Amino acid sequence: MPPATTNLARNVLMWFRRDLRLHDNPALLSALGQPDRIPAAQHLYPVYCLEIPTKKKCGHRRWIFLLECLHDLDANLRKLGSRLFVVRGLAPDVLPLLVQHWNVSELAVGECHEPFAVARDNDVAQQIAPHGCDFKSFPGRTLFRPQDVLARTGNGKAPLTMAAFSKIAERLPVPTPVDAPASLPSLGDDAITALRNALDPATFDALAGPQGDFSVPTIEPDGTVPELHLTTPIPAHEQSPHRGGETEALRRLDAYLSDHARVTQFEKPKTSPAAFYPNADTTILSPYTTYGALSVRTFRAGIDRVYRAAKGKHSKPPVSLLAQLYWREFFMTAGATTLNFEQMRRNPICLQTEWKCIPGETTRESHPDDYAMLDAWAEGQTGYPWIDAIMVQLRREGWVHHLARHSVACFLTRGDLYISWERGAEVFEDLLLDHEWALNRGNWMWLSASAFFHQYFRVYSPVKWGQSWDSEGVFIRKYLPVLRKMPKQYIYEPWKAPIAVQRAAGCVVGVDYPKRIVDHDVVVKVNMTKMKTSHAAQREQAAMENGDSNGGRNGTRERSGNMRDRPL
DNA sequence: CGGAAGGTTGCTCCC
DNA sequence: GGGGAGCAACCTTCC
Numbered sequence: 256m257p258p259a260t261t262n263l264a265r266n267v268l269m270w271f272r273r274d275l276r277l278h279d280n281p282a283l284l285s286a287l288g289q290p291d292r293i294p295a296a297q298h299l300y301p302v303y304c305l306e307i308p309t310k311k312k313c314g315h316r317r318w319i320f321l322l323e324c325l326h327d328l329d330a331n332l333r334k335l336g337s338r339l340f341v342v343r344g345l346a347p348d349v350l351p352l353l354v355q356h357w358n359v360s361e362l363a364v365g366e367c368h369e370p371f372a373v374a375r376d377n378d379v380a381q382q383i384a385p386h387g388c389d390f391k392s393f394p395g396r397t398l399f400r401p402q403d404v405l406a407r408t409g410n411g412k413a414p415l416t417m418a419a420f421s422k423i424a425e426r427l428p429v430p431t432p433v434d435a436p437a438s439l440p441s442l443g444d445d446a447i448t449a450l451r452n453a454l455d456p457a458t459f460d461a462l463a464g465p466q467g468d469f470s471v472p473t474i475e476p477d478g479t480v481p482e483l484h485l486t487t488p489i490p491a492h493e494q495s496p497h498r499g500g501e502t503e504a505l506r507r508l509d510a511y512l513s514d515h516a517r518v519t520q521f522e523k524p525k526t527s528p529a530a531f532y533p534n535a536d537t538t539i540l541s542p543y544t545t546y547g548a549l550s551v552r553t554f555r556a557g558i559d560r561v562y563r564a565a566k567g568k569h570s571k572p573p574v575s576l577l578a579q580l581y582w583r584e585f586f587m588t589a590g591a592t593t594l595n596f597e598q599m600r601r602n603p604i605c606l607q608t609e610w611k612c613i614p615g616e617t618t619r620e621s622h623p624d625d626y627a628m629l630d631a632w633a634e635g636q637t638g639y640p641w642i643d644a645i646m647v648q649l650r651r652e653g654w655v656h657h658l659a660r661h662s663v664a665c666f667l668t669r670g671d672l673y674i675s676w677e678r679g680a681e682v683f684e685d686l687l688l689d690h691e692w693a694l695n696r697g698n699w700m701w702l703s704a705s706a707f708f709h710q711y712f713r714v715y716s717p718v719k720w721g722q723s724w725d726s727e728g729v730f731i732r733k734y735l736p737v738l739r740k741m742p743k744q745y746i747y748e749p750w751k752a753p754i755a756v757q758r759a760a761g762c763v764v765g766v767d768y769p770k771r772i773v774d775h776d777v778v779v780k781v782n783m784t785k786m787k788t789s790h791a792a793q794r795e796q797a798a799m800e801n802g803d804s805n806g807g808r809n810g811t812r813e814r815s816g817n818m819r820d821r822p823l
Numbered sequence: 824c825g826g827a828a829g830g831t832t833g834c835t836c837c838c
Numbered sequence: 839g840g841g842g843a844g845c846a847a848c849c850t851t852c853c
Contacts, residue, residue, distance in 0.1 A: 416830065416850060524832035573831040582831080606848095658832060665833095709848040713833040720833075783846090790848065 267296040267361045267440070268353060268388075270346070270379075271303045271339070272372075274365035274395055274547035275324040276501040277331050279432035281393040282363040286440050299440040300357055301332055301339050304346040305472070307483060314685040315485050316653040319478065320499040324546045325471045327500025335439045340446070340469040342462050346375060349462060351382045356453040357446060359388050365547065366392040368401050368591040369692050398551055399427050399584050401591035413589040415604065415707055417573040420585045429559070432552040495652045496532050497542055497688055504543035508557060511538045518561045519569035521576040528658035529725035531648065531733065538576075539654055541689035544583070551580055583694060589707075590693025597696045598677055599705065606705040608789035610668070610675035629674050631772050632667050633682045635735075638764070638771030641721030641747055642666050644734040651734075653688035664702035665715040671773050673782050676703035704786065711786040714779050718747045737762050 267286040274280055288295040303325055313321075329339035342349050354362060362383055367376065380390035394400065405411060407423045414420040443449060447468060451459050463469050465482055472482040478489030512518060526536035543549035558577050562569045572578035595602040599613065611617070611625040619626045631637050635646035645659045655663075660683075666672065667679045676699040683699070684690050697707065704711035721730070728746030732739045738746060740760040745752035750764045750771060757763045764770055 414850090418830075419851065522831085526832095528832095575831095578831075661832070704848075707849090708830080709850090710830080710833085711848065712846060713848095715833065719835095787847085 265296045266298045266359045268300045268359040270364045275328045277435040279550035279553045282365045285363050296440040298443045303341050305341050305343050312684045316495045320688045323499030324548050337439045341471050347378045354383045354386045354388045361389050364392050365395045401588040404588045413592045421572045430552045493651050501548045504549035512557045515561050519565045522570050522574040527724050528656035529730040545689045586694045586697035604706040612678045613675045614677050628672050636769045638769040639717040640731045642717050644731045647734040649686050662715050668703035670714045722747050737768050
């Protein structure tokens with residue numbers, strides 16, 4: 256038993272969320288106490304709450320990546336004589352039980368800033384307070400706290416351009432990563448027994464999982480996870496090449512940073528969306544920063560070391576490697592401080608326009624044709640090989656290049672299908688290993704020219720843009736084998752190939768590969784007109800609300816009042 | 824306040 | 839094929 260501790264005992268429960276690592280983890284380190292000030296914890300209980308089955312928007316490969324991170328975290332904890340307890344259930348339900356029966360005095364977390372996470376954490380803090388347990392949050396998820404950025408904007412609103420954000424970021428202190436612990440406080444000798452004795456058997460079994468020991472769910476070699484009812488085997492060639500975990504994250508970071516020229520000369524718009532693992536132009540570290548298997552503060556420190564070695568000669572924001580971390584902060588700041596950030600309606604920074612398939616406004620039953628188009632896009636069946644190949648890569652690997660995301664997002668929204676960006680965000684949330692709520696929703700607003708970016712007349716061609724990167728069609732041939740033998744002059748537009756050429760290539764359009772679902776050259780003009788009309792309507796509305804005083808400048812639509820002045 | 828400058832990553836046409 | 843103007847025209851930031 257944990258000794259019948261008095262209230263003076265310091266027992267810490269480390270609640271891991273998006274910080275699945277030992278390096279640069281201030282919350283975890285807090286258990287060690289501080290010399291002469293705070294004693295080391297007597298016991299440390301590392302916990303992850305596995306929220307089954309509520310993560311409906313988390314696809315199979317995302318689950319696998321998360322579980323790999325948990326397995327690696329558990330292994331690394333065990334090297335220090337500890338372990339991870341994976342508790343099945345929602346945090347506000349299960350943490351109070353653990354706190355009570357493990358006699359926990361402090362619950363330590365890495366701070367999260369999403370509105371829903373803040374609400375959840377407040378809930379947990381209230382639930383554990385009656386048990387005499389403090390909720391203590393620590394930095395580490397971001398380089399900068401959204402509040403600290405907001406405090407320097409002058410108007411209390413998140414910056415909407417990278418130039419404005421960078422100006423603030425450059426004046427904020429550079430966070431220093433902390434070392435991984437060399438040792439950890441012990442577990443209670445019989446932490447599991449304590450729970451088994453205190454809880455009724457059904458509750459215990461539900462929390463502890465099928466092994467009865469709070470272990471990480473097992474991933475079978477065929478990719479199935481029986482405990483999570485992920486029972487569809489994934490053939491070897493369709494498994495993601497990106498393996499989760501802190502160990503792999505730090506290996507990839509070191510490998511990337513070892514090429515100093517690549518780091519100092521990095522310019523995002525010059526990296527190719529048609530390059531793919533293991534020869535991608537970019538780091539593919541985003542899945543690791545998403546789950547916190549890699550600390551962004553450690554990442555930044557590594558970039559800074561390379562920059563210093565180059566005596567300050569390096570690319571600059573908004574295109575530099577460091578700026579890629581700034582973009583993450585940029586969207587997290589906006590997401591943490593903008594009302595209704597994840598949707599179009601009642602979102603003060605978002606363009607209002609009449610997309611198809613708006614959540615809550617149409618259904619599959621009311622508009623089956625619109626949703627058929629959405630499905631064709633999501634499944635890689637648009638008939639545009641560049642678009643479809645990207646969606647296949649996304650589905651299979653859980654990662655595609657940022658500019659590839661631009662292409663398919665523009666296609667779904669303002670470019671071709673004029674479908675709600677929220678629907679695209681839902682699909683990405685399901686598929687992306689690196690899904691971050693604020694980045695995903697923010698980038699969908701960007702690409703649909705709903706917020707941040709407004710030059711809707713700049714449209715990506717689903718043919719020309721890919722062609723400019725990969726005229727041979729290597730990328731398409733990899734992910735759409737049906738087009739493998741199509742001559743390069745038709746690989747981006749197979750419908751233009753003479754039927755004899757289609758037959759010779761073994762790919763007849765309409766039989767072996769879909770006909771294109773829209774004619775880009777036609778719909779792009781229609782869509783641009785829709786955007787123009789929506790902007791005009793919005794300016795008119797703003798002029799009305801402002802008594803026509805500013806001619807609609809800064810279109811206030813729902814921006815007036817204090818809608819953005821919400822507490823963090 | 825008003826207006827100019829600038830905005831990570833477009834396309835087409837022309838030289 | 840690489841670079842630059844024109845396309846038609848959005849918003850935020852900054853002075």
